[in-house]
Amino acid sequence: MRERTNLEWCVGLTSAQADAAIADLRLILLRGLRYALANHGVTEPDLEDFVQDALLKVLCELASFRGEARFTTWAQKVAVRVALTELRRRRWRDISLQDLLAGHEESDFTPALLTDQSPDPGRVAVRGMMMDTIQRIIAEDLTDRQRQAMLAVMQGGMPLQEVAVRMGSNRNALYKLLHDARKRLQKRMLYEGMSSDDLLSMFNES
Amino acid sequence: MKRAILKPGTIRKMLQMIAATRPVEIGCDECFEQLDRFAELELAGKNATEAMPLVQEHLERCSDCREEFELLLSMMKAVTDNDSCG
Ligand SMILES: [Zn+2]
Numbered sequence: 001m002r003e004r005t006n007l008e009w010c011v012g013l014t015s016a017q018a019d020a021a022i023a024d025l026r027l028i029l030l031r032g033l034r035y036a037l038a039n040h041g042v043t044e045p046d047l048e049d050f051v052q053d054a055l056l057k058v059l060c061e062l063a064s065f066r067g068e069a070r071f072t073t074w075a076q077k078v079a080v081r082v083a084l085t086e087l088r089r090r091r092w093r094d095i096s097l098q099d100l101l102a103g104h105e106e107s108d109f110t111p112a113l114l115t116d117q118s119p120d121p122g123r124v125a126v127r128g129m130m131m132d133t134i135q136r137i138i139a140e141d142l143t144d145r146q147r148q149a150m151l152a153v154m155q156g157g158m159p160l161q162e163v164a165v166r167m168g169s170n171r172n173a174l175y176k177l178l179h180d181a182r183k184r185l186q187k188r189m190l191y192e193g194m195s196s197d198d199l200l201s202m203f204n205e206s
Numbered sequence: 207m208k209r210a211i212l213k214p215g216t217i218r219k220m221l222q223m224i225a226a227t228r229p230v231e232i233g234c235d236e237c238f239e240q241l242d243r244f245a246e247l248e249l250a251g252k253n254a255t256e257a258m259p260l261v262q263e264h265l266e267r268c269s270d271c272r273e274e275f276e277l278l279l280s281m282m283k284a285v286t287d288n289d290s291c292g
Contacts (some may be wrong), residue, residue: 028285036277037286069242073282077242080277090272131217137214153269154223155216160234160270172235175268182227189224196225201220 009071013059022055026070029054029079032159036080040087050086054079087159092162097148100156127202129195137188146181149174223267237264237271245278274278 001024003010006023012021026168029051037047058075065074136149164174177186186196212220244261247254255262265272 032281032284061260068240069246073242073246073278076281076285077238077245077274077278080274080281081238084270084274084277118237129216131212134217136221150220151212151216154219155213159273160268171270172233173268175233179227179231179233183229184226185220186224186227196221196227199221200225203221 004071006065006067006071010062010065013062022059025058025072025075026051026055029075032076033079033083037083042083042087050079050083053086054082057082088159088161089165092158095158097152097158097163097166100158101148103149123202130199130202133192133194134185134189134199137185137192139190141184142181146177146184148179150181153178226263226267228263231267232260233262234264234268234271237261237268238274241271241275241278244281245275249282250277 004021004024009021009025012018013025015021030047033047033050042050054075061078065071069077098125118127138150142150149163149167150160152166153160160171160174160178164171167174169177189196189199242259242262244254244258247257265275
């Protein structure tokens with residue numbers, strides 16, 4: 001396969017004889033995805049599908065390629081997004097937000113449960129108090145959506161992409177929602193006299 | 207008022223996230239726009255973090271984007287390795 005410059009790729013893919021450039025790009029993406037997804041339990045037909053979808057996307061979005069990276073890197077980035085979007089969707093297909101969060105919320109007060117291994121009863125007491133404060137401000141300061149998203153991502157381990165779909169949003173907007181939630185918690189914790197660093201040092205050691 | 211029951215591990219994670227929270231952070235879209243350039247710098251052994259600190263910070267906070275970055279690096283290495291083998 002001959003090396004192409006960014007310009008040659010863009011011209012090659014849009015010319016009347018685009019077949020050669022498309023075939024070469026297809027090979028590059030297939031080889032890369034096959035290697036990168038080796039341990040992800042994907043089949044050869046899966047890989048073919050991912051590459052096909054990625055090629056369509058690349059051709060569709062060619063005008064947005066600004067040449068800040070190599071063309072092949074940009075195309076690989078598109079392929080990664082296509083493949084992981086599908087793999088996440090499959091992996092989480094049968095899990096609703098309600099299922100994921102069931103047992104993580106209760107309607108009335110529950111003290112923070114901590115199986116604290118520290119031999120220092122003073123530290124155990126302070127940590128218990130801090131955990132309780134954090135749970136309280138999460139309940140008081142966050143909106144339902146912020147709390148639900150934060151729990152699904154941080155406790156349920158669900159990808160942002162999948163939480164976003166279930167909340168009728170998109171990944172970028174969900175990140176911003178979580179960022180706002182973190183800023184709110186940070187502010188409130190300072191107001192309660194606990195800097196983030198204080199809290200971290202209290203929880204980082206056993 | 208609903209009260210979340212958080213596991214100690216979740217609280218620790220949250221505290222780390224809260225401690226690392228900055229007033230301005232880029233979102234997933236902006237991160238994706240710059241991810242190819244960032245990955246090239248990284249693979250070339252250049253200081254990608256210094257050149258694009260907001261991307262680096264986003265990758266530390268967002269597991270979706272981090273997963274995509276790692277897979278992209280792996281893809282790029284596959285192509286480079288194959289090329290160097292002829
Ligand atoms: Zn992200």
